[in-house]
Amino acid sequence: MRIALDAMGSDACPGPDVAGAVLAAREYGDTIVLIGDRDRVQAELARHDTRGLNLEIVHAPEAITMSDSPAIAGKSKRQSSMHTGMNLVKTGDADAFVTAGNTGAALVIATVHTLHRIEHVKRPALSSIINFGYDTVIMLDIGANADSRPEFLEQFAIMGALYAKHALGQENPRVALLSNGEEAGKGSELVRDAAARLSKLPLNFIGNVEPKEVMRGAADVVVTDGFTGNIFIKTAEATLSMMFRLLRDEIKSNVLTMTGGVLAKPAFRRAFHRVDPAEIGGAPLLGVDGVVIVGHGSSDARAVKNAIRQARMAVSGNVIQAIRDGLIQTANPV
Amino acid sequence: MRIALDAMGSDACPGPDVAGAVLAAREYGDTIVLIGDRDRVQAELARHDTRGLNLEIVHAPEAITMSDSPAIAGKSKRQSSMHTGMNLVKTGDADAFVTAGNTGAALVIATVHTLHRIEHVKRPALSSIINFGYDTVIMLDIGANADSRPEFLEQFAIMGALYAKHALGQENPRVALLSNGEEAGKGSELVRDAAARLSKLPLNFIGNVEPKEVMRGAADVVVTDGFTGNIFIKTAEATLSMMFRLLRDEIKSNVLTMTGGVLAKPAFRRAFHRVDPAEIGGAPLLGVDGVVIVGHGSSDARAVKNAIRQARMAVSGNVIQAIRDGLIQTANPV
Structure with a gap:
């Protein structure tokens, strides 16, 4: 598998991005194509032991920053690492694109300039794969469409549902609508x-769910509009x-609770770990014609590696083809 | 001050409701009018030392439960403690009504059967007064209007803003819209x-705010629609x-962290205390022509007492008159 990674994606790029690519190449054996300023990426790679790993660099002279306006960045920075990476997916030179950059x-x-929408898709959606200590949930849309x-x-x-089945391995995924009440008839129009x-x-539609x-x-x-x-x-x-923050403040407020806090620290760490978004790494942009995984700007190496793992799962499950087929069926019901 | 309290409000009523009334009568010296089944309220009162307290009972033969449909409960149970209590406010026999019952x-x-809307009010709103460890924030609407x-x-x-100023004592309250991005132009239509x-x-309108x-x-x-x-x-x-829940599970998982948890427990308690909704007690129904404070069904005696405190603050601040005047000004700008 060849996965294109935006080396200029994370807030602290290219350090965490390159380090994550090295971790992923070592753990999964895939080819990771690093996209970004060649000199900076090479300098960063030199800090790692990359013997035996399949790492390539594709030069992209421009990078999109978190403060760039999406529309303007899409139009004016055509040689950005994002454009370049998504074009590799489009031409079949990569199986997926992963970025911790500007969502x-x-x-x-993805939608306007490179991969475009899968046929019949009305609106692509941003998703989030979340874990609240127990199961993995995919929620969409989390921000592509405010209305x-x-x-x-x-x-x-x-x-x-197709993503949950084909990429996340859930056999008969339970689909629900996020609402202000469980009962049918509750909710906005x-x-x-x-x-x-x-x-x-x-679908295995189970009705409305509340946040709890x-x-x-x-x-x-969990299906919702991008604003909610x-x-x-x-x-x-x-x-x-x-x-x-409150717990830390209160624990530090006297010696006894501080001692308790030190002893309990491994438990805090494990609890945090169970809900840490870095464990998931990223989530797909759904509806575009190619696997694009977007991670958080604050991603560290482990988060980048896990985002690459999400990309592998989506590619292995052939999820884009599944969505293509699924939407054709719904657009043309027998 | 005379405050009418729904003795049949909380999930465990009338126990916590009556106990909360006793606490409030003792602490504030106000007259608390307990509304509910006279025999049950009297039996509950007998468990407390009520010497010197101003506690009255007004009998209401019906009670609304959490499972009652609002529309049907409003129509069919005209002798409920809620109807009775709000009518006391309407006739001036009480200054405010407090309930931990079915919101x-x-x-x-309030809107349809008893107090009705303040003139010019298009839609009453449910509010929540929340505390995240630092300041008190009033958010509305939190559920009256899904659309x-x-x-x-x-x-x-x-x-x-009028409530924040007149009941919560904020001199020039900062008003913001809850949105998916701070920048002007972000948000839904x-x-x-x-x-x-x-x-x-x-108003001191400061623009959009995100949850953080x-x-x-x-x-x-914080202004938002009832669904969001x-x-x-x-x-x-x-x-x-x-x-x-996760922290408790992880702390209990071994002896060392459990010891730490025991030592740190006071800090946990203080942190929880700082965000505990029972500390606030309840929040007003805004737009109806009288002070109505609604608390959580799970209210204990302390929460009921604090909801009564909210009612006192609203009455002392003469907030209903302030809203009447404020809406007239906006409806008829000079």
Whole structure:
């Protein structure tokens, strides 16, 4: 397998990106194609023992930063590592593209400038693969479409279910709609209309779920609009970091609790590990015609390696073909 | 001050409700009017030392349960403790009504059957007063209106800011819109339209906030639609309980971390205390013509007492009159 990696993706690039590529090449034996400024990537690679690893470099003279506007970055920086990497997927020179870079730019470059949409896809979706200590859940859309329509959510459900099955290995994934109440009939107009559509699809649609059920692993695929999904993900992240901050402050406030904190530290670390997004690494952009995995800007080497693992799973499962076929079936029901 | 309390409100009623009334009567010296089944309330009161406290009972033969449909409960149970309590506010026989009962039913009974809306109010809103360890934030709407329009959000901003000023003592409250990005122009169509309206109001409107800014106390009033607000609150709650569960499991997994956990327990308790909704107790239903404070069904005596404290603050601040005046000004700008 050949996986193209944006060496200029993470906030601290190219260090964590290159280090992650080295880890992945060693662990999985795949070819990792590093895309970025050749000199900087080579200098970074020189810091690692890369003997026997399949690492290649493809030069890209431009890089997209987190502060670049997605639309402008898509248009003006045609020689960016993102454009270059996605074009490698398009031409078949790579099986997947992985980036920890600007999510909005990745979406625009994939959708408008390089890979384009899979046929019949109305709107691509950003997804998040999340783990709340128990099961893995794929949620989509988490931000590509701030305003959604029921027919978009219908497709998100189909794409999410196919991804869960073919890339995440869930046999008969339970699909649910994120809502403000479990009962049928609850939710916004969008949720109610989407529920009516989802119940007619050949999916294991289990109805509405509230946030607490999402966190208990009640569903494998959670469908929502990009505004709500974004608020959900960011609220969960913000709550975790607020709680860890408060706990740390309180533990440090006296000697006894501080001693307790030191002793309990391995437990804290394990608990954090179980919800750490770096363990997942990244999640697919669904609906574009190629495997694109987007990780967090704050990715470290381990997160980059895990994002590459997500890409491998998607490629092995042939998930793009599964989505193509799935959408044709829904667009032309027998 | 006379505060009417729904003695049949909490999940475990009337125990916590009556106990909370006793605590409040003792601490604040107010008259608490307990509304519910006279025999059950009296039996519960007999368990407390009520000498010198101003506690009255008003009999209400019916009670609304958490499983009652709001619309049906509003219509068919006209002799419920909620109807009775809100009517006391309407006739001036009580200054405020506090309940830990069915939120949806409280909304319908207040809006449709008893207190009705303040003039010019398009939609009443449920609010939540939240504390993330630092500052107190009032967020609205958190569930009354699953589908909102920009003009509703405009009124939520006005009502929220007046409440923050007159009941919560914030001199020049910072008002923000919950969004998926801080930058102006981010957000759903609803958020963008609401932002345009809010920027024209005589408010201290600071723009969009993301969940992490809400938790850092960047705004005093956070305006959102009832669907998004509900997801935010429930996601934060679910994340906290998930994290505490994971931490407990990991701490219990070996003797060393368990010892640490025992030593650090006071710090855990203090951290939890700082975000515990029971410390706030309840939050107002905004837009109805009277002070109605709704608490969580799981309220204990302390939460009920704190909900009564919220009611006192709203009454002392004469917040209903402030909202009446504020909405007249906006409806008829000079």
